[in-house]
Amino acid sequence: MTLRDVFAAVSGQPAFLFLLLASVPTAAFLVNLWSGETAEEIIKWKYVYSTLVYLACIxxxxxxxxxxxxxxxxxxxxxxxxxxxxxxPILTMVGTLFLIRRKIPFNYIPGFGKLSSFLTLLAAVMGILWFIDRTRIYAITYVPFTYIVVGFIALLLIIRFAWSRIF
Known part of the structure; x- marks a missing residue:
């Protein structure tokens, strides 16, 4: 089974996908109602909020x-x-994060920093691949492939370090 087959199967049942994705912001809305108003009551729900963030963001x-x-x-x-x-899925993510942000700051949600780091790393990889695709550089080289992989990983680490220093 390929990814295209999975997308075709899911596209064949859009009502199920809609219900599945709509349940996450609905759950965030309900948790916002149930979590209370004081900071102590809201902090008790931080792992529920973390689960909802991951269910929306992935x-x-x-x-x-x-x-x-x-x-x-x-x-x-x-x-x-x-x-x-x-x-x-993008609308679900934005809606869920908006609802959660109204109730609790993201720095109180466990693991939210890992999601932003992952998104930064993903953006860096996509940017590097897009740059390589657009320059159309094709080289025949005698450099072993492991050196190229190590160089690529080093470039990603440099980008991540620079990104963390900037922000």
């Missing part, structure tokens, strides 16, 4: 990455977008 980040890949590398037209798979 499909949302995947959809953003998929959109970037399809538009930059595959040159997909915007008219051919699959709204259920390419837009709905």
């Amino acid at each position: 499909p949302g980040i995947f959809a953003v990455t998929l959109n970037i890949y399809l538009f930059l590398f595959e040159r997909q037209s915007i008219w051919d977008m699959n709204l259920a798979l390419q837009v709905l």
